[in-house]
Amino acid sequence: MSENVSVRCPVCRREHFYAAPSYPCACGAPVTPPLDRRARATAVTHRSWEDDWVTVLCARCGRTGEWPHPEVGCACGTVLRVPVAAEAVGIPTARRVEQSRRRTFQPVTIRTARDAVTAAALYLRWLGYADIRRADQRPPNGIGLAARGLLAQVDPTVRPASLRDVECLWLTAMTESADCVYFSLAGYATDARTVADSLAVPLFVLDLTGTPQPVNSRADELDATGAEASGG
Incomplete structure (x- = not known):
C-alpha cells in the first residue's frame, strides 16, 4: 500500500x-x-x-x-x-514473462460507469490479455475496449443488451480479425443470448462487486482457460 x-x-x-x-x-x-x-x-x-x-x-x-x-x-x-x-508512465515491456498460474480475481466495487469499465479491464488482464486500451471505434452503446486480438464492449446502462448490440460487436470484431466479448451490467435480451451462442460471443454480466459472471458456455470456457482459449 x-x-x-x-x-x-x-x-x-x-x-x-x-x-x-x-x-x-x-x-x-x-x-x-x-x-x-x-x-x-x-x-x-x-x-x-x-x-x-x-x-x-x-x-x-x-x-x-x-x-x-x-x-x-x-x-x-x-x-x-x-x-x-x-x-x-509509458514504460516499455522490458522482457517477456511466462504467464503464471492465474490467482483469484480481485474485483473492484461498481458504483459508477467508470467502475464498470475498470472492472472489465481488470478481468481481461486477469484472463491474460495484454495492452488493454480504449477501442478506436466507439460502439453504439457503452464503452469499447481493445487488446491484442480482442475487442470488448462494456455496457454500464440499466438496459439489457440487445441483439443488435451483440451483432454490431461481432461484426466489428470480424472486420478487425479479432475475437470479442461483451460485458453488461443489466444482462441480455433473450434474442441477444441466442445470437451470441450462434456467433460464439462470450457474454458476461457484471455484478455490483465487480466480478464478471459468465452467461453462456463460451464465457464459461473463457473464464476457465483464459486468453489462450482465444489465441490472445
Missing part, C-alpha cells in the same frame, strides 16, 4: 491526505501507481481515455498495465488528478 501524500485543491486550497489504491497484476502481485510528491494536483475539467489511465510497471514480474489514474474528490466539488511519478 502506498504512503499518504499531501494533495492541495487548487480551487479552495483545502489539503487532503491521499494514498493510491493497489490493483492486482496478472501475476497476482499488488501494483500501486507511484505518486509524485513534488508535483501539484490538477482539477479535472474534462475526461479523456489518455488522462484517465496510466501505465505502471509491476515490480514482481515486469509486466506493464493500464490502471485508473489516481484521483481524489474535494469537499468543494472539485475532482483532483494526483500526479504520478514520471518513471511510471
Whole structure:
C-alpha cells in the first residue's frame, strides 16, 4: 500500500491526505501507481481515455498495465488528478514473462460507469490479455475496449443488451480479425443470448462487486482457460 501524500485543491486550497489504491497484476502481485510528491494536483475539467489511465510497471514480474489514474474528490466539488511519478508512465515491456498460474480475481466495487469499465479491464488482464486500451471505434452503446486480438464492449446502462448490440460487436470484431466479448451490467435480451451462442460471443454480466459472471458456455470456457482459449 502506498504512503499518504499531501494533495492541495487548487480551487479552495483545502489539503487532503491521499494514498493510491493497489490493483492486482496478472501475476497476482499488488501494483500501486507511484505518486509524485513534488508535483501539484490538477482539477479535472474534462475526461479523456489518455488522462484517465496510466501505465505502471509491476515490480514482481515486469509486466506493464493500464490502471485508473489516481484521483481524489474535494469537499468543494472539485475532482483532483494526483500526479504520478514520471518513471511510471509509458514504460516499455522490458522482457517477456511466462504467464503464471492465474490467482483469484480481485474485483473492484461498481458504483459508477467508470467502475464498470475498470472492472472489465481488470478481468481481461486477469484472463491474460495484454495492452488493454480504449477501442478506436466507439460502439453504439457503452464503452469499447481493445487488446491484442480482442475487442470488448462494456455496457454500464440499466438496459439489457440487445441483439443488435451483440451483432454490431461481432461484426466489428470480424472486420478487425479479432475475437470479442461483451460485458453488461443489466444482462441480455433473450434474442441477444441466442445470437451470441450462434456467433460464439462470450457474454458476461457484471455484478455490483465487480466480478464478471459468465452467461453462456463460451464465457464459461473463457473464464476457465483464459486468453489462450482465444489465441490472445
